[in-house]
Each structure stands twice: as C-alpha cells, then as structure tokens.
Amino acid sequence: MKEHAIKLSILSVLADGSFHSGEGLGEQLGISRAAVSKHIKGIQAWGVDVFSVQGKGYKLAAPMQLLDQNELTQRINVPLELIPVIGSTNQHLLERISHLQSGSVCLAEYQSQGRGRRGREWVSPFGCNLYLSMYWRLEAGMAGAMGLSLVVGVAIVEAMEKLGISGIKLKWPNDLYFQDKKLAGILVEMSGQAGSAAHLVIGMGMNLRMANDTQGITQPWTSLAEVAQEDIDRNQLAAELINALEAALTEYEMTGMQGFVERWNRLDNFLNREIRLIMGNREVEGISRGINEQGAVLIETPAGLETYIGGEISLRKLE
Numbered sequence: 001m002k003e004h005a006i007k008l009s010i011l012s013v014l015a016d017g018s019f020h021s022g023e024g025l026g027e028q029l030g031i032s033r034a035a036v037s038k039h040i041k042g043i044q045a046w047g048v049d050v051f052s053v054q055g056k057g058y059k060l061a062a063p064m065q066l067l068d069q070n071e072l073t074q075r076i077n078v079p080l081e082l083i084p085v086i087g088s089t090n091q092h093l094l095e096r097i098s099h100l101q102s103g104s105v106c107l108a109e110y111q112s113q114g115r116g117r118r119g120r121e122w123v124s125p126f127g128c129n130l131y132l133s134m135y136w137r138l139e140a141g142m143a144g145a146m147g148l149s150l151v152v153g154v155a156i157v158e159a160m161e162k163l164g165i166s167g168i169k170l171k172w173p174n175d176l177y178f179q180d181k182k183l184a185g186i187l188v189e190m191s192g193q194a195g196s197a198a199h200l201v202i203g204m205g206m207n208l209r210m211a212n213d214t215q216g217i218t219q220p221w222t223s224l225a226e227v228a229q230e231d232i233d234r235n236q237l238a239a240e241l242i243n244a245l246e247a248a249l250t251e252y253e254m255t256g257m258q259g260f261v262e263r264w265n266r267l268d269n270f271l272n273r274e275i276r277l278i279m280g281n282r283e284v285e286g287i288s289r290g291i292n293e294q295g296a297v298l299i300e301t302p303a304g305l306e307t308y309i310g311g312e313i314s315l316r317k318l319e
Helices: 002-014 022-029 033-045 069-075 089-094 148-162 224-228 234-259 261-266
Strands: 050-053 057-060 080-082 105-108 129-138 169-171 175-178 181-191 198-207 274-279 282-291 297-301 304-308 312-315
Touching: 002 022, 002 033, 002 057, 022 033, 022 057, 033 050, 069 080, 069 234, 089 105, 089 129, 089 181, 089 198, 129 234, 148 169, 148 175, 148 181, 148 198, 148 234, 148 261, 198 234, 234 261, 261 282, 274 297, 282 304
Parallel strands: 080 105
Antiparallel strands: 050 057, 105 129, 129 198, 169 175, 175 181, 181 198, 274 282, 274 312, 282 297, 297 304
C-alpha cells in the first residue's frame, strides 16, 4: 500500500471538491509540483475525474466521501480490513481463508481486478461505488450453501429499506434492480470438501454514483444516487450492509431458506412477468412465479410449473 500512499493523501485533500494548487499539494506532501502532476495522472487511471485549471490547480468533478476505518469499526461487530486499492476484495479473502474469523470483511475504494459471475470483469473505479466482501464458515457444508446469494440479496434490500431507500428489487439469482435497471451484483465463491464446513466468500459491488455506461455492457444500469435522489453516506451504508449480512447468514444457518422464501418473493423484480431463462443453448419461456425453498426459480410454462437452479433471466419483451 506504500506505493499508493501519496495518491491517497492527494485524494484526501481533493475530496472536499475545492481547487487545490499543485504547489500547495506539493508543500503539504513534501514533493515537487511535477511529482504531484504524475500522481494526479495515476489517480485519473483509477477512474477519478480530476480537473486541472491553470491558475487554480486541481479539483474533483464532485466532492468524494472516503471510507473511514475508525468510523466503520465502531458501527460493526466483525473484523474489518479497509484496503483502499486492491486487486479484488473476494480474492483477498479467498487467499486468507485459513486465518480468518467467520464474518470477516474486506472493503476497498478501488479494484484493479474486480469480477462478477462467470468470470466477467467488474469495472471498479475509485470512490464511486461500494466494493464489499465477507467470509463465512458454513458448518452445513457446500450442499447447505444452495440459495445463499438469494439470502444475501434479501439482507441487502431490507437493510436499504431501513435506511429509507425503497423500490429496490431482486433478480434471480444474484442482482439488485431498480425499475428494471441493475443497481448491484452479488458473487458467492466457495471452497470445501464433502463432509466438512464450506468456506464462503460473499462479494457485492453496488453502483453509488458511477456513470451508467461504465461497465461497458448493454444491460441498463442505475446508481443509488439516482434511486435515493441524494448522495448516500458511504460509511453508514457499508456498516448497515455488513450488519445485515452477518444477521442474515446467522439466521440462514439456523433456518435455511425457509425463513427467506416469502421475503425474497416480495422483492422479486420479475414476479408474475413473462421471462426467458437462458441456460447455455437452451431457453425456457414462461411466467415467473418466484422461488421455492431450495432457492430454485419457478416458471409457469405450457407444460406446467417448472423449477430451475441455473441460468440467466431476461424479460421476454426486451428481447
């Protein structure tokens, strides 16, 4: 992290959204104006909009609230690592599973190697979003992890409802939506052996105020700032989500999916709508009827009510 210390120091100064001269930044940090300019370019490579105006200096496009380790630690009850610049929060925990306490969390401001489901790249610019991963030891084993991403989705939406943010829905099996636009994605990775506990790393990336086309995909995106019509306190949001995840995973260990089916169906973005389920070269069309206690999606087809545990859902009318 030492190689990023100066960039992070510059960002902490620029975070107020005001102009700061290169000379003034250099004096504060004990470096030359040329060095400041070099580090600004590195910050821009993290996806941060930094403007340079002759005679005024450098300024962010908008003020930036940085995550605060001390504030977060006071709000949560699990071990936390805040690593501003990282390859992947999920990968960081996966590599340290043998040393982690169940519930341990890794947060980042920027990921250079963020990933989504099926190995897709997850673009992760600095300070725009929330990148959060939690490690959980599931004593029931890998078979007991069926439907876990659904539980995580329920926990996240319910936590946001407590913050007064309404209208967020779930897309089976791992996305958060608002008005048919993607807001966040969930990635659960696991390891373990038959007959032993499962080691789970649950990652979530949420778009807080990132441009809708940043992910470079055709799927419509939205941001939490759009949903809430205001900027959200990132530290409060992170703490609420961490606490909600810990509570939901603890409940899941005791009750399994039983306590979450009705809650998930209440939030189902596609409930009673015509959908297409894509499974490789196979497609199933029908009406979405929620999920069952195994976490499978229920689709009403001409052949009757069918259940599926894999695939990607899309709206038929959008095809």
